[in-house]
Amino acid sequence: MNAKPMDKTIAVIGAGLIGRAWAMVFARAGWNVRLADSDADQLAHARAFIAASFDEQQRYGLVTDARAALERIEHAASIESAIEEADWVQENLPEKVDLKREIFALLDRHARPDAVLASSTSAIPASRFTEGLAGRARCLVAHPVNPPHLVPIVELCGAPWTAAATIERAERVFASVGQTPVVVRRELDGFVLNRLQGALLSEAMRLVGEGYVSADDLDKTVRDGLGLRWSFLGPMATIELNAPGGVADYCARYGDFYRRLAADPAGPDVWDADNAAKVGAALGTPRSSEAREARTRWRDRRLMALAAHKREQPDSE
Numbered sequence: 190m191n192a193k194p195m196d197k198t199i200a201v202i203g204a205g206l207i208g209r210a211w212a213m214v215f216a217r218a219g220w221n222v223r224l225a226d227s228d229a230d231q232l233a234h235a236r237a238f239i240a241a242s243f244d245e246q247q248r249y250g251l252v253t254d255a256r257a258a259l260e261r262i263e264h265a266a267s268i269e270s271a272i273e274e275a276d277w278v279q280e281n282l283p284e285k286v287d288l289k290r291e292i293f294a295l296l297d298r299h300a301r302p303d304a305v306l307a308s309s310t311s312a313i314p315a316s317r318f319t320e321g322l323a324g325r326a327r328c329l330v331a332h333p334v335n336p337p338h339l340v341p342i343v344e345l346c347g348a349p350w351t352a353a354a355t356i357e358r359a360e361r362v363f364a365s366v367g368q369t370p371v372v373v374r375r376e377l378d379g380f381v382l383n384r385l386q387g388a389l390l391s392e393a394m395r396l397v398g399e400g401y402v403s404a405d406d407l408d409k410t411v412r413d414g415l416g417l418r419w420s421f422l423g424p425m426a427t428i429e430l431n432a433p434g435g436v437a438d439y440c441a442r443y444g445d446f447y448r449r450l451a452a453d454p455a456g457p458d459v460w461d462a463d464n465a466a467k468v469g470a471a472l473g474t475p476r477s478s479e480a481r482e483a484r485t486r487w488r489d490r491r492l493m494a495l496a497a498h499k500r501e502q503p504d505s506e
């Protein structure tokens with residue numbers, strides 16, 4: 190029996206921050222990309238951004254031929270024309286449920302019957318915008334982290350009616366383009382990544398807002414502390430090494446302390462405007478838009494160097 194040919198054409202719907210990054214992920218892995226956006230200026234900005242980023246990625250060994258990768262990305266005149274040939278459709282439109290519902294209905298009508306329809310939504314479960322679709326078994330959330338061309342995690346989460354084969358195909362496709370897929374087995378608010386991020390951020394907002402630590406020292410605590418191990422081990426693998434008897438031993442030794450903390454979590458009020466103002470003041474004067482752009486480029490260069498380093502290292506000893 191012939192193996193099914195690899196998926197090779199992706200329609201990327203929306204050319205904003207996330208859409209342009211997905212276009213790069215797939216194009217540098219050899220896919221043909223059809224990029225669609227209702228705003229022609231966004232498409233032009235995306236192309237300039239992608240061209241500059243590919244040149245830089247080539248310097249870090251993250252793309253082998255920047256020009257060939259750029260040429261694999263075509264702009265489509267409409268969403269319908271972007272998806273007609275596509276094996277994979279990745280939607281990246283603004284985070285509004287009505288818009289997702291409308292676009293998924295259109296995608297389901299026009300995409301090839303064997304195409305998978307994925308949404309990059311940060312927080313809207315697929316069951317909220319795919320329920321009434323004839324092709325709902327081929328729909329799922331594939332939630333990235335910004336910027337996905339430099340941060341490989343992608344959370345896969347289906348609705349109750351998403352076929353197991355759709356999730357399995359998504360795992361294969363994202364792994365084949367160099368991402369790190371993880372499966373969220375049941376829908377839940379925030380999926381997994383933003384629940385973890387939310388727990389840490391709520392506590393950080395409390396500690397800085399109540400003046401226990403400066404914003405800068407809090408950042409150092411993660412940047413030069415927890416984050417160093419987390420960039421290659423993760424918290425579960427970390428605690429396994431922090432007590433001689435593994436996780437059960439760790440919980441026996443430190444469980445009482447963590448139980449006390451868990452009984453007194455940061456409350457929702459840490460997100461109120463007055464605490465946000467305190468944290469903002471602790472961070473100092475907001476950057477100008479030029480300074481933000483320069484810092485974003487610096488962040489991306491650091492991420493490229495880190496991605497190149499991680500590619501060289503074994504995943505385990």
Ligand SMILES: NC(=O)c1ccc[n+]([C@@H]2O[C@H](COP(=O)([O-])OP(=O)(O)OC[C@H]3O[C@@H](n4cnc5c(N)ncnc54)[C@H](O)[C@@H]3O)[C@@H](O)[C@H]2O)c1
Pocket residue numbers: 202203204205206207208225226227228231280281282283284285309310311312332333334335
């Ligand atoms: N930015 C992040 O950090 C991040 C991270 C993970 C997931 N996401 C998710 O990815 C999705 C996209 O976010 P983003 O940050 O790229 O947004 P964005 O605002 O940068 O991009 C959205 C794009 O959609 C286009 N658009 C809007 N309506 C359209 C329509 N009807 N037809 C065609 N194009 C249309 C806009 O012109 C724009 O280019 C959202 O669901 C968001 O929750 C964002």
